[in-house]
Amino acid sequence: MLAASASFALISTPCAADIWGYVDESGVAHLSDHQVNERYLLFKKEGERPPMEAYTPPPVFVPPPPMAAGQVIRVSTALRAQFAPLIAKVALEHKLDASLLHAIVTVESGYNPQALSPAGAVGLMQLIPDTAQRFGVKNINDPLENLRGGARYLRFLLTLFKNDLELVLAAYNAGENAVAQAGNRIPNYAETKAYVPAVLTQYRHYSNSFAATPAGTAPINHRPRVLIR
Numbered sequence: 001m002l003a004a005s006a007s008f009a010l011i012s013t014p015c016a017a018d019i020w021g022y023v024d025e026s027g028v029a030h031l032s033d034h035q036v037n038e039r040y041l042l043f044k045k046e047g048e049r050p051p052m053e054a055y056t057p058p059p060v061f062v063p064p065p066p067m068a069a070g071q072v073i074r075v076s077t078a079l080r081a082q083f084a085p086l087i088a089k090v091a092l093e094h095k096l097d098a099s100l101l102h103a104i105v106t107v108e109s110g111y112n113p114q115a116l117s118p119a120g121a122v123g124l125m126q127l128i129p130d131t132a133q134r135f136g137v138k139n140i141n142d143p144l145e146n147l148r149g150g151a152r153y154l155r156f157l158l159t160l161f162k163n164d165l166e167l168v169l170a171a172y173n174a175g176e177n178a179v180a181q182a183g184n185r186i187p188n189y190a191e192t193k194a195y196v197p198a199v200l201t202q203y204r205h206y207s208n209s210f211a212a213t214p215a216g217t218a219p220i221n222h223r224p225r226v227l228i229r
Contacts, residue, residue: 018042072205073198079111083124086144094151100165101151103202104172107195113143125150169196 020040021031032040080102087105091098108126109115121128123146132140135156137149154168160176161167161184170186171179173195178187186196 071198071201073106073110073202075106075110080106083111083113083143083147086147090144090147090151093148094155096151096154097203097207099206100154100203101147102206103199104150104154104169105147106202106206107199113146114141122146127153165200166196169199 018033019031020033020035020042021029022039022041023029030036030040034040035042083105084102087101088098090096091101105111105124108121109124111124113124115124115126116122117126119128122132122140124143125146127137127140127146127149129140131153132146132149135149135152137145139145140149154172157168157171157176161171161179166186167179167184170192174187174189174192178189178192179185182188186192
């Protein structure tokens with residue numbers, strides 16, 4: 001009887017098929033994945049397997065491109081071309097210059113949609129989860145949603161800082177409260193002080209390189225202010 005109990009203990013282990021079986025007169029358990037004859041009884045029926053959920057790979061830490069003042073950052077032209085249609089779409093939706101979005105994406109992530117900063121910023125536009133939630137992003141890892149969240153934040157900052165692009169970029173990097181606490185000036189943070197001219201340099205480069213600038217956007221000035229249409 002002990003042998004039979006030990007044998008049937010195996011039946012409770014996970015299995016990928018139905019289990020049929022019986023115990024003979026000697027206490028030996030006979031198992032099968034189908035009913036061999038009338039002595040075999042069904043002990044375990046394989047349940048329906050749950051549908052596989054779509055897998056989204058987690059973001060990976062990728063160092064951002066260097067932010068050297070006055071130096072154009074070189075990125076993969078293939079990656080830039082891959083996301084150019086999405087950037088153009090989002091720029092049109094939010095009445096932003098596509099060249100500005102390209103500049104921010106270049107400096108923030110180098111067009112890597114899985115980029116993750118040590119501070120927890122995610123994706124093409126390097127959104128902090130709190131900022132993403134604040135501006136209606138449901139899936140921060142989705143490139144289109146990530147771009148839209150960043151564009152909404154830019155539109156908010158342009159309104160808040162009256163289209164002063166230097167302050168807008170400083171706020172995008174350090175937060176609008178940091179800019180306000182600095183007396184509506186660029187905060188005295190080394191990263192932010194390098195970030196603002198790096199994006200402006202990239203912005204000028206893309207504005208001069210791209211075939212056309214969206215109709216109605218303002219040209220680049222030393223201190224650009226108006227970017228709306």
